[in-house]
Structures are given as C-alpha cells and as structure tokens.
Amino acid sequence: MAHFLLRLSPPRPAFPADATVAEMDAMAAHGAFWQGEADRGVALAVGPVADPSGIWGMALVEVQDQDAADALAAQDPVIVAGLGFAYEVMPILSLIQRRVAGPAAVASSPADS
Template identity: 55%
Template sequence: MAYFHLKLVPPRPSFPHDATPEEMTAMQAHGAYWHGHAETGVAIAVGPVFSEGGAFGIAVVEAADAAAAQALGDNDPVIKAALGFRFETSPMPSIILRRSAAGAAAAV
C-alpha cells in the first residue's frame, strides 16, 4: 500500500461562500462518501482548507497505487455531479502518523 494526497479544487475561488443549492447537495454527498472511507481506514484525513487564495479540500489516503487513489477521487459524488470540481492527486513517499492508543508514533 502507498499514501497519496488528493486536493479537491473547487469550480471558482469564491467557493464555498457562494455555493449554489446544487453544489451544496453534491458537497453533502461528498462528505458522506469520504466519511465512509474514513471509517474503513482508506482515508486517513479529509477536510476543507481555507487559504488566502481560496478554499480547497484535502484527503490523505492509503491506496494500492496511483490509479486506485485517482479512482477514489473520480468516484466522489461531487466529481460525478460535473459541477466543475476536480482532484489533483500526488504520491506521498512517506508519512508520519500521530501516536496510536499504544503510544508509539507510526512512520512508514
């Protein structure tokens, strides 16, 4: 298994502040989709980032390869809704994870 960073690029820099009802519906399905992947352990971290240049989303995932990571993005309901969102997928050659319940930091 390998780790990947997925960046969800919204359709415009002003998103989500001017989101349409259709976009908000797609984003609700997007949240449910990634919540499910977090529960199964595929998604390590998922969430919005509000930067000075505009908001975007991130997901750090564990997948067999780049194609599997890209498939996670391609199957996101917000992408399937064809509203102008897109994912940028990048490999992460290593990752440091926070301490587990056992107390040891994991690095792979």
C-alpha cells in the same frame, strides 16, 4: 500500501460563499462519501483548507497504488455530478504518522496516583 494527497479544487474562487443548491447537495454527498472512506480506514484525514488564496479540500488516503487513488477521486460525488470541481492526486513520498501506544507504553500521570 501507499499514501496520496488528493487536492480538491472548487469550481470557482468564491466557492463556497456563492454555492448553488446543486453544489451544496453534491457537497453533502461528498461528505458522506469521505466519511465512509474514513470508516473503512482508507481516508486518514479529510477536510477543507483555509488557504489565503482560496479554500480547497484535501484528503489524505492510504491505498494500494496510484490507480486506486485516482479511482477514489473519480468516485467522489462532486466529481460525478460534473459541477466543475477537480482533483489533483499526488503521491506522498514519505509519511511520519502518530504511533499508536499500547497499554504497556502508556505512562500513568500524577493524577492516576
């Protein structure tokens, strides 16, 4: 499996402050779409980035390959709606992730005593 960063650019710099009803409807569908991908284990993290030069969205995904990452971006309801949003899909060359501790690896705290 491979990891990709999907960067979603809004249709204009003032977005979302000046969002239209159609854009907000598409954003609601966008949120539901990505929640579904997170529930499936494909999206590891998704959310808006408060960049001083303008808000943009990010999704960190784990998929088979570049084609699968591109397909996710193309299926996003904000892209399908044709409202001026655009994705950049970039491979992540190396990723350090949190280790999931099993029951034996969890140390007891003083409060547990």
